[in-house]
Amino acid sequence: MPLADYRRRRKFALTPEPVGRVRQRSKRIFVVQKHAASHLHYDFRLAIHGVLVSWAVPKGPSMDPADKHLAIRTEDHPLEYAKFEGVIPEGQYGAGTVMVWDAGAYDSTNDTLTPEQQLAQGKVDVELHGVKLRGGFALVRTDKSLLSTGRERWLLIKRRDEYADQSWNINNPRLDYSVLTDRTLKQIERGEPKKMLSHAHAIV
Numbered sequence: 001m002p003l004a005d006y007r008r009r010r011k012f013a014l015t016p017e018p019v020g021r022v023r024q025r026s027k028r029i030f031v032v033q034k035h036a037a038s039h040l041h042y043d044f045r046l047a048i049h050g051v052l053v054s055w056a057v058p059k060g061p062s063m064d065p066a067d068k069h070l071a072i073r074t075e076d077h078p079l080e081y082a083k084f085e086g087v088i089p090e091g092q093y094g095a096g097t098v099m100v101w102d103a104g105a106y107d108s109t110n111d112t113l114t115p116e117q118q119l120a121q122g123k124v125d126v127e128l129h130g131v132k133l134r135g136g137f138a139l140v141r142t143d144k145s146l147l148s149t150g151r152e153r154w155l156l157i158k159r160r161d162e163y164a165d166q167s168w169n170i171n172n173p174r175l176d177y178s179v180l181t182d183r184t185l186k187q188i189e190r191g192e193p194k195k196m197l198s199h200a201h202a203i204v
């Protein structure tokens with residue numbers, strides 16, 4: 001059942017994360033959440049068949065086509081999660097601070113297969129229209145073997161196009177802000193007031 005895994009892992013009385021529901025359809029949006037859990041990582045999510053199909057990317061996305069960053073497929077999240085930003089309390093699944101690091105529309109760049117079919121085949125080609133991430137990206141499942149956790153191992157790779165950037169460094173402090181509320185991870189953690197950016201409603 002869709003979202004069963006998502007719901008099983010969480011106690012919604014104790015976490016501010018949305019319960020959410022499965023939709024019949026979804027707009028083609030993506031979101032990347034910066035997540036300061038026990039290990040800092042980035043969660044890359046694509047809206048496909050009414051849920052956010054999700055990968056945890058330990059090193060985060062890169063605009064440098066030379067980087068092939070590990071992306072571990074995780075449980076589908078509800079579409080409502082695209083706007084989730086805040087602090088998951090200590091002791092709960094994924095405890096730590098979550099930032100909406102980037103978001104926007106995406107297009108499928110495979111002319112013959114839908115995103116759902118591409119997902120099943122283990123190769124998803126998209127063009128991202130984010131604030132920080134732009135242009136072509138590929139998600140590629142590396143092999144059939146699963147990690148010890150039962151998760152699939154994929155790679156996230158930037159396509160060579162006019163947006164490619166060999167000098168990309170995700171640890172640049174200038175990238176540490178929410179595209180939804182213009183806050184740094186520390187400001188979100190401290191619960192500083194949200195500053196809704198003018199484009200925030202358009203992106204997710």
Ligand code: MN
Pocket residue numbers: 035037041042043056094
């Ligand atoms: Mn995460």
